[in-house]
Amino acid sequence: MVSLASWNIRGLNRPLKQMEVRQIVKDSNLSLCAILESHVGIDKLGKVCKSVFRSWDWTSNGACCNKGTRIIVGWNPGIFDVMVLFQSSQVMHLQIYFKLDRRIIFCSIVYAANYYVTRRELWRHLTMHKAAVGNNPWVIFGDFNSALNMEDNSMGSSSVSVGMKEFRDCVDSMEMFDINKSGLHFTWSQKPKEGTGLLKKIDRILGNTPFVTAYPNSVAIFHPYRISDHCPCILKIPEAGKLVDGVFQFQVVKRLRLLKSPFRALLYKQGNLHKKVEALRASLDIIQQRIDLDPFNSDLRAEEAGLNRDFQAAALDEERFLKQKSKVDWLTAGDMNSAYFHSSLKVRNHYSRIDIITDSQGVVHENDAVPHAFVSHYENFLGSQGDILLEFPCNF
Known part of the structure; x- marks a missing residue:
């Protein structure tokens, strides 16, 4: 799994915020991280980026900004090669080369302007970039500074603003949509000194059809704000399998062999399913016997409910394992003139009568x-x- 992220942390000069970025990189196992609204001057970029990204490579759009760097991008050079295709004060268009499987995706990091008129330049750049991307995988993520849908505002709204309409027109013209997501819905929190603040969804992760075709299991996760007023936006992309060259039959055999290691790791992680079911069954018997002696003990009831859930889940895993094992047995001996073959036919004839x-x-x-x-x-x-x-x- 490869993870990319963007986070509007509103300033990166403070050591506390640098530490929080390093923490989110560690917690989410990021391979690329874009920092928005950094406020870091060009003369301090090297020092700050070394503190935040350590041995990673990095780049920025500081040369395009008047009041501090707006976008900084750092990445693990062991995972990616990154090429900057275009940059402005509101967007950086990147080409990301995955070293493991030699795939390429286009990635655009956005930090949109506050005023909707100024954002029109961003929408124009994004629309023009679609022609360069063509039918290749493309993701766009960052702070768009505009809601896209009516439900993206916690206070509710009965009308669509000009800024929302122009943002929606841009998304439609690019043929982009939200990547399957989880976590917080509202990604920006207005934090007034008094009263209730406004919540909005203005940070997004968008993808095109070629991207979800190439990476159908990709997911966008929006974490809590922590010390910022924006959510960290994390895109998780499953890694493709190792490349196998050769005739098709050789490729199939080789890829099946490559599955042995992850399957063994999965089996080790799950443990002995049969012993797990037996242990949970025994624990369930014990707790139910204790409840019989102390029927009004709420703690015992809660423990019994948890054990019951764990037991049913383990029993379901065991049932699935046995069914799969039965299929393997049939593939191994099903077509042979053996006792197993005739026994299987008798069972099928019995159920089909x-x-x-x-x-x-x-x-x-x-x-x-x-x-x-x-x-x-x-x-x-x-x-x-x-x-x-x-x-x-x-x-x-």
Whole structure:
């Protein structure tokens, strides 16, 4: 899993905020992090970025800004190669090369202006960049400084502002949409000294169709604000498998072998499913015996409810494991003239038998009379002329 993030932390000169960025990089295992509204002067960028990103590579749009750097991007050079395609005071267009699987995605980091008229330049740049991206995967994330939908404002609104309309028109023209998301809905919190503040969703992670086609399991996560008034926006992208060259049959065999290690790791993580079920069953027996002696103990009731959930989940995992094991056994020995093959046929024949049936007249037929009931039913219309409704309300 590769994780990319943007965070409007509103100033990066303070050591506390630098520490918080390092913490979010560590907690979320980030490989790329964009800091918005950094307020860092060009002469201090090297010192601040070394403190925040350590051994990472970094770049910024400081040369395009009048009052401090607006966007700083740092990345792990062991994971990515990053090329800046275009930058302005409101956006940085990047090309990200994944070293593991040699894939390329286009990524745009946005920190939109506060005034909707000034944002029109950003919408123009994004729309023009769509032509350069073409049918390649493209994601856009950052602070758009504008709500997109009516529900993006906690106070509610009965009208669409000019800024919202222009933002929506830009998103539609780029054919972008929100990546599947979790976490907080409102990404910006107005924090007044007194009273209730306004909440808005103005930070987003957008993607195009080629991106979700290439990475269907990608997800956007919006974390709590912490010391900022904006959410950290994190995009998690599953890593593609290792590249395998050769004829198709060799590729299939090789990729199946590559699955052994992650499957073994998964098995080790899950532990012995059968022993887990047995242990939880025994614990459930004990707690229920204690409840029988002390029926009004709420703590015991709560513990029993938790154990019951864990037991049912473990039992379901065990059932799925046994079903999968049964499929493996069938693939291994199913087509052989063995006792297992004949036993499986007997079971299938048993379940496929119809020993009792009720015809359309309500008459019940059992055992040897069942075939005659079917023959009698179909003789009523097979070979007859005209349109006949095939209806046979039977109870098996």
